[in-house]
Amino acid sequence: MCQYSAQDGFANDWHLVHLGSRAVGGAALLIQEATAVSPEGRITPEDLGIWKDEHIEFQKRINQFIEAQGSVPGVQLAHAGRKASTYTSWLGKGHGAVPEAEGGWQVVAPSDIAFSDSYPQPVALDAAGIKKVIADFRSATERSLAAGFKVIEIHAAHGYLLHEFLSPLSNQRTDTYGGSFENRIRLLLEVVAAVRQVLPDDYPLFVRISATDWTEGGWTPDESVQLSTWLRDRGVDLVDCSTGGNVEKAQIPVGPGYQVEFAERIKREVGIATGAVGLITTPTDAEAIVASGQADLVLLAREELRDPYFPLHAAHELGADVTWPVQYERAKPRH
Numbered sequence: 001m002c003q004y005s006a007q008d009g010f011a012n013d014w015h016l017v018h019l020g021s022r023a024v025g026g027a028a029l030l031i032q033e034a035t036a037v038s039p040e041g042r043i044t045p046e047d048l049g050i051w052k053d054e055h056i057e058f059q060k061r062i063n064q065f066i067e068a069q070g071s072v073p074g075v076q077l078a079h080a081g082r083k084a085s086t087y088t089s090w091l092g093k094g095h096g097a098v099p100e101a102e103g104g105w106q107v108v109a110p111s112d113i114a115f116s117d118s119y120p121q122p123v124a125l126d127a128a129g130i131k132k133v134i135a136d137f138r139s140a141t142e143r144s145l146a147a148g149f150k151v152i153e154i155h156a157a158h159g160y161l162l163h164e165f166l167s168p169l170s171n172q173r174t175d176t177y178g179g180s181f182e183n184r185i186r187l188l189l190e191v192v193a194a195v196r197q198v199l200p201d202d203y204p205l206f207v208r209i210s211a212t213d214w215t216e217g218g219w220t221p222d223e224s225v226q227l228s229t230w231l232r233d234r235g236v237d238l239v240d241c242s243t244g245g246n247v248e249k250a251q252i253p254v255g256p257g258y259q260v261e262f263a264e265r266i267k268r269e270v271g272i273a274t275g276a277v278g279l280i281t282t283p284t285d286a287e288a289i290v291a292s293g294q295a296d297l298v299l300l301a302r303e304e305l306r307d308p309y310f311p312l313h314a315a316h317e318l319g320a321d322v323t324w325p326v327q328y329e330r331a332k333p334r335h
Contacts, residue, residue: 081161
């Protein structure tokens, strides 16, 4: 498992989903994050992707292991847009844009507006480029199914390509993909339709959004509610509610559970299942969110880095009897 925030250049993370004490004894859902649908959709040159058939076999081996341990593998399909072609932070090679001479590439976006002075200068996608993005998400879904993933999540958050189209701050197009709310959500809806078309009916489809840009003139919570209604009606099963990432210096009131309110509002007003994320660090907090109906599930990642055995500790704290790995069985706490 890797660091959770792809905004910081840490890609290919894993989300662990907390479903409440009634489901702790069931299968855990592990979501492999920020898996690029195309080479130009990577955040960094080192990122994992599933844009060619050669990727399938290696992913399949991982997923078979996950299922052998009684868990369910999911994948988050992503395109980094104008935040692509950046350095991997822990390698110490630099920060911001990777020059083409060092393995970087030309990045794309809805408009030719860079994320910041240190990030790559994007070119605006033309009609052919937009069609390619949709086709890439569809093909990546087909490969993901061949690799054994059972849940697909479309990444439309954190300032990556699909979020860039949603927000007026990054989308200043004058064609049918820019301007009005309906135009700005068009690409995401077309991606959803392409993915849902090849995804079996009984396979869940999640969409991860940033419910607000936390910046005046940007994407708003009201628009997130509107969007979620459109997503619900097009076969999306759950909206994963994060925030931010599209504005370099947004003023975000970070604190424990600071994003839960967005999951709660969308769930209440739209009637779609939601996931809560962000500084949810204790079993009791995660359980309370699910038990109170604020969200249908809680997704964890950074806490898993701090405590790789969080699920086992959580089950013990919540009084749930779960199966431990046989190698660790003698260390299992006895009630």
